[in-house]
Amino acid sequence: MDKISTFLWFDDNAEEAGKFYTGLFPDSRIDETTDSPMNYPGGNEGDVITVGFTLSGRSFIAMNGGPDHPFTDAISLSIDCADQAEVDRYWDALSDGGEPIMCGWVKDRFGLHWQVTPRILPQLLADPDRAKAKRVMEAMGQMVKIDVAAIKAAADGKT
Template sequence: MSKITPCLWFATEAEDAARFYVSLVPDSRIDHVQRNPVDAPGGAAGTVLVVRFTLGGNRFMALNGGTAFAYTHAISFQIDCADQAQVDHLWDGLSAGGSIEQCGWLKDRYGVSWQIVPKVLGEYLGDPDLAKSGRVMQAMLGMVKIDIAGLRRAYDGG
């Protein structure tokens, strides 16, 4: 079966962005850098056209298209984090030079939207006890960066 590879469009920052992302997310690497064979809208001959990279074990492509387009929240990348240390590391790294938002959302320095979410959030929100899951939802709605201890207190009724 064919694989689906998200393609991130940049004016000229494809390689910088790909290197930034792989520096932060475990199980990541640059797989291939393709250069323009001739002058093209994305840059002069010899400049970077496409960067293929693996991010968290998933294939991605970054393209220098020569024209900047704004990203929206309609597409975002969610990273499930095992613990607060991973939440903090990714939050601090990806938000540097970007902007932070509510409920674990941020935009990185390139304008790409990310959701930095602890795995436990889905477990708590999916609890059949609506009082527990409701408290967790209310707590999460009041957070910017997700705080696992705060979610746990809400889950436990504290």
């Protein structure tokens, strides 16, 4: 386990979420599950209360804590995607049963927010040519899922 782990509070589907996420990302696995020794607000004695898992080499802990603390977009997980194919793969999986938002953000079926970001996007937004960066940001602002070809065209002034 890492010194610092991301801790995620689920209503009652932490194990399902952990299995979904570890099936989606390379270098991922369920590390452990812990059953509750007693009844608690989110479940009963013997129910899975926490799931420790690794996503792409980073540790997470998911807890079945009950419905009192749903996820918001105040925290999200960002995926660095090499190309459009990778954007499409993660976008399709995370939006299935979830909710596409805008600018590459999607809320998955568990309510967790993700940013599905092609690697070139932050590079173009940081370009020293601020007019170029502005065109890219304006193009991104019109998108739901990020379209790599369209942001490249915007960067080149071809939109």
